[in-house]
Amino acid sequence: MFELKWLYELIIMVYCLSLIGYFIDFIQNNRKANRIAFWLLSMVWVLQTFFLLSQMLLNSNFPIATIYDGLYFYSWILVTFSLVINRLFRVDFFVFFTNVLGFFMMMLHIFSRAQHDATEQALRLVSELLVTHITLAMVSYGFFTFSCIFSVMYLLQYRLLKEKKWSKRLMRLGDLGQLDGLSYIAVVLGVPLLLIAILLGFVWGYISGDTVYIIDSKTVGSIIVLMVYLVYLFMRVVKGYQGRTMALYNTGAFLFLLVNFFLFGTLSNFHFL
Incomplete structure (x- = not known):
């Protein structure tokens, strides 16, 4: 499956910077770092969504059938709902805790590529x-x-x-x-x-x-x-x-x-x- 490698690497980098911002806020009660981290996380969501849509268009199906794709979609869900909940309820630290897990899922997504490549062809017609x-x-x-x-x-x-x-x-x-x-x-x-x-x-x-x-x-x-x-x-x-x-x-x-x-x-x- 063709992948926009540069886009995926950009997502990881921006996601990492966002978590660093939330961590600084967690330690120092830095509201400026919190705001920057929030907008970086919003950028992560935009990039993740674009990446997800690009895979749908390239492969003519919804990329969720394997554990490889499932972990990525799980991370996207965590980012999406954490942004929404943060806007609705303003629960400090929730976004940070949620996206530590979301970033971990992205890492698992990378490590599961080998399994994905082996099963992708068999699951193409889902x-x-x-x-x-x-x-x-x-x-x-x-x-x-x-x-x-x-x-x-x-x-x-x-x-x-x-x-x-x-x-x-x-x-x-x-x-x-x-x-x-x-x-x-x-x-x-x-x-x-x-x-x-x-x-x-x-x-x-x-x-x-x-x-x-x-x-x-x-x-x-x-x-x-x-x-x-x-x-x-x-x-x-x-x-x-x-x-x-x-x-x-x-x-x-x-x-x-x-x-x-x-x-x-x-x-x-x-x-x-």
Whole structure:
């Protein structure tokens, strides 16, 4: 697959400069560095989007079928939603924490090129249904990622308050109630998307005639991930749990999601993502 190598390298460079700006703001409470970092991150989004569209035009399909493409799209999702959330809610440090993970995904994207090259030809004719299945799954993972980051920020804020370590940095982490609420909303959005993605995966397997292994590691893992987050919603809505308990549970749920994405995906008989 033809790639605009210079554009990809520019994305990495600008992304790195943006993270440096956010890190300076994190350490020194430098609002000028924060503003510069935000506009650099906005530039990253523009370049990422252009790169994504160029690959769609060059290959006549949506580049998301392999783990190579999936990691890039995951990074794009994190950048997109972090910019939107930052504008809507003004939660300091959220963009920084989110895009540390997003930059890590970009690095994994580079290292997975060898696997991508080996599988690209076999996956060139991907149906629209499969693309929808993968896209919804990746977007749901994005929401679960945001939810986990809010939970981690909640736990950090909770600990600092308990230890009475008052500082400007403490206030910039955000209000406990706001962090708890945003974490819950992200799960509410992620669960139905993951459910639909799983159902579409079974439908695609049936229509395409491919053998769908019900006991495949990735299939089972994805169903368990969905059930774990359904339990989260049950505890939150029915039982009324909230705060630190749910933040700890949510963090553990996300760790299992990562195990499913990386480990179970590798062991899968037919999943590449």
